[in-house]
Amino acid sequence: MSKDVEALLAEIQTMNLDAQRALWRARFGSPPKMRSEPILRMLLAWRVQAAAFGGLDAATLRALARTGPVQPEGRGLGVGARLTRHWKGREVTVVVEENGFRWESQLFASLSAAATAIAGTRWNGPRFFGLRDG
Secondary structure: OOHHHHHHHHHHHHOOHHHHHHHHHHHHOOOOOOOOHHHHHHHHHHHHHHHHHOOOOHHHHHHHHHHOOOOOOOHHHOOOOEEEEEEOOEEEEEEEEOOEEEEOOEEEOOHHHHHHHHHOOOOOHHHHOOOOOO
């Protein structure tokens, strides 16, 4: 690894979110809309290394293309699956549909969006409905 890239990667490790966004903007254009400093740090480090040394090789790109688009977690349960949880004294149910997750009369693109609407605060949907440990 070149000394310049190593130095930049070390610098990225010390940057706050605003500094990460500024570096991204200067090198790659508009930064991703995220608030996670650790995730943006990893993405930025990847982009810097990919720009310096090349990105994924052709075989890896082909393998990734064969996997298809990423499905929101919970969609693999199948259309019609019902996820139920007791929340603040009431039973709530979300139904998996072709285009998302339905809670009451609203359709959400992700299980996390449905869980957040139910709880009134940000939640990981699979965790909220017990699809993950913890």
